[in-house]
Amino acid sequence: MPFTSPIAPTSCSGYCQRCRTHHVLPQGSSGGPALALQVELEKKGRLDLQAAAHQANPLYRLDYLFGPARGQMFGVMEFRAPDNSRGVMRAFSGQYNGRWQVEGWAPPLFAEEVWQQTNQVKERQIKELSRTIAQLKADIPHRQELIKARRSLSQGLMQELHAIYRLTNFRGETKSLPEVFASQGGIPTGTGDCCAPKLLNYAARHALTPLGISEFYLGRPNPSRTRQHGHFYSSCPGKCQPILGFLLCGLEQ
Ligand SMILES: [Zn+2]
Ligand SMILES: [Zn+2]
Structure with missing residues (x-):
């Protein structure tokens, strides 16, 4: 092009x-x-x-x-x-x-090893939650709780990642x-x-x-x-x- x-x-x-x-x-x-x-x-x-x-x-x-x-x-x-x-x-x-x-x-703007370490654990938890959520029927009340938990995990991860930038x-x-x-x-x-x-x-x-x-x-x-x-x-x-x-x-x- x-x-x-x-x-x-x-x-x-x-x-x-x-x-x-x-x-x-x-x-x-x-x-x-x-x-x-x-x-x-x-x-x-x-x-x-x-x-x-x-x-x-x-x-x-x-x-x-x-x-x-x-x-x-x-x-x-x-x-x-x-x-x-x-x-x-x-x-x-x-x-x-x-x-x-x-x-x-x-x-x-960060040390890549630190980024990988920070990202690894929580990203795995977020993916596991997503799998569980996908298996639950939409009308199960517990599902909403899991979605909330996933959102707060993602927000927490983002804050941790922002803190490693120099x-x-x-x-x-x-x-x-x-x-x-x-x-x-x-x-x-x-x-x-x-x-x-x-x-x-x-x-x-x-x-x-x-x-x-x-x-x-x-x-x-x-x-x-x-x-x-x-x-x-x-x-x-x-x-x-x-x-x-x-x-x-x-x-x-
Ligand atoms: Zn820009
Ligand atoms: Zn200035």
């Missing part, structure tokens, strides 16, 4: 509780490297760009994005290194085909997701898994100065069609903006 996207000007931004203002990182000149990445991905047809063709992992094939799982967001950050050289880092949103880490891409900003501060999240209401599922948080966190931890970030969508459109193949988007309001104020804090504007 050809990439024919115009680069609409986008930015990543969020409200900083400490400075009581919005911090903004414009796209800068990251649109060019973002288009170059789209072309490279299309040409190779896979995410493990550094692997030789015969060593490529089938899990990382690009056609995954056009299947039942649908597409996802990708991000490119241009940065200046401490030696004044410029470079580019890339990220995919969430997991790619069940994997958090692919070589050459920004890692998630966000580092350009002041050198590191905080967890619940400490940082600057919005009323609960933390949405998937917060901290978008490309901009992964890229900014990576930059702050490696003493890199971000010069611009571009985020774009690749693959089959999402059900509501608010995400289209090859299009560029600003940081999302629900999940990213409540944490980007913290993550951008300390970066020279």
